[in-house]
Amino acid sequence: MTSLFDPITLRGVTVRNRIWTSPMCQYSVLDESGVPQTWQLVHLGSLAAGGSGIVFTEATAVNPEGRISPRDTGIWTDEQAEAWRPIVAFVADQGAIPGIQLGHAGRKASTWPAWGFEDRHGSVPVEEGGWAAVAPSAVAFGDLAVPAELDLAGIDAIVDDFRSAARRSVDVGFRILELHAAHGYLLHQFLSPIANHRTDEYGGSLENRARLLLRIVSAVRDAIGDEVPLFVRFSGSDWTPGGWDEQQTATVAAWAQEAGADFFDISSGGIQTGVRIPLEPGYQVPFAEHVRRSAEVDVSAVGLITTPQQAADIVENGSADAVMLARELLRDPHFPLRAAHELGATIDYWPPQYLRARWRS
Template sequence: MTSLFDPLTLRGVTVRNRIWTSPMCQYSVLDHSGVPQTWQLVHLGALATGGSGIVFTEATAVNPEGRISPRDTGIWTDEQAEAWRPIVEFIASQGAVPAIQLAHAGRKASTWPAWGFEDRHGTVPPEEGGWRAVAPSPIAFGDDDVPEELDLAGIERIVADFRAAARRSVDVGFRILELHAAHGYLLHEFLSPIANHRTDEYGGSLENRARLLLRIVTAVREEVGDDVPLFVRFSGSDWTPGGWDEQQTATVSGWAQEAGADFFDISSGGIQTGVRIPLQPGYQVPFAEHVRSSAEVDVSAVGLITTPQQAADIVEGGSADAVMLARELLRDPHFPLRAAHELGVSIDYWPPQYLRAAWRD
């Protein structure tokens, strides 16, 4: 039986436990430069000192138009990459593995940040720092502006941008990369028949809808070599009849593994508005379990995982190989340290500055 605190080795990287920090949007680049700020250092650094095995960045855009909002981080320039370096070095100094989620928002790009503009919704206009979004098909997300359909040259640029972002990421010390193919963003848009109405080689059949993702997996693996683990985040379901589902996720996960991916981070939703999702503790775990058993790949589960025992049960019961935590880590960045105490596990990675506060039996 695998324990929540057993290490896990993926290619050339060993992770100290199975409790990992999920990518979480922060919308904190206030100058719109895409350059990570002091906020990212403090936010991600606290999660590293708190005992997470892997600390993922927020969704980080591979080109300017790939940002969800003008306040997102990026890694399409050398200046942005170098600004990530001290953050990466601090995460690693605390024994956690620094990881980056590489993303393109597709038709959900150029939207108002989730905080600071409570009276503004939808697409940011060009005169206020916005831009025209791109997508597989000219179909708007909700009330957002209609995106521009990517032509074949645009698709080639997307592949090249992911490759270049992967190179910059490993050059500044990120040890794990994740491709964001979930939550209604560009790669998910290509996968889902709800957002992809193309009639060329990137639309129609599952093989065609998966083509862009698999090309990017192949390109990134070629770029970074054999030692860097590559994750893919999928939405396990669109929660809509006729949409993307867990079996398609499992099938494409198998293809992605053959193309060079190593691990699959299973979430759900995000492709359209108005969807009713039955939220309850661990509500997405069945998707992860299905992908793990059907495709025989390694997966993590995420979503309303809030207690140490719940996290332990997911891993020890074989539903997933690890858990990703998000909001619970915002409430308690030291959840992994607390979980070890509550579950009776001895660990040796309390920060020495905090040892006076360690729980004692």
């Protein structure tokens, strides 16, 4: 079976291994401009130097209203795009593939950042720098403000925003793009009947609920050409009866592949509050495996993957084609280098500055 340290080729890009950095929100644009900062350079750069095959940015908004918080990164302006350029170049210089996750928070937008405002929760008021959120339906997420229901012109504008953001991303050197259709954000809101109560061509049947995502996949593929791989992150389950599930995920993944997507990053949850998720090591891997086998598409698994052997087993037993790591990489940005040693794999991408620290057999 495939090794965790075998390269994988997706369209015109070859990735050096199957251990990838998952998108992780940082809430670190302190001036609220959407322009990535020195923090993004150091954070993402350290993960690239640590041996990850792909290093994805945090969820990066395609328009101002799409930010989760005022401190999110964006790529809706040329200034923001140009600020990403040196970060992308450094990641690539370390041998990793620079990837960007493009997203829109929908009804979960305009919230207080996860750190720095410990006494503030929920939606940021407009008078304090927040904005009105939009969604498929005027249904709030928990205690957040009720969003405005998008009209057809608003939906068309969002498709255009994803297309423009994708073009900017490729122009500054990102070599893989991911559309964020998970964790209860806008594209997931359209997919899930829990958040989508529309009665027009964007609501009701699975085909209708998937329509916006598929339009965006097609628009982005058009914008980025044939050589750049396109990922989609899905929540494999809403963890609630009557919600989004792994079979709907598999069906839409197959449709998305026909529309121009190449790879599917399978997580779960995020569409509603109060859901009890049975957390345990690798608890989301079965969703990735189901999508891989049912839709016959390439997938990655994510969620409480914390040891080299666990990661290797997921790939080698065919549950997924790669693993995405998040919190474990925050604890140990050099996890891939350590994993190669522990698993007996020979790699040639230790940073030369760190060679004196390489384990010897």
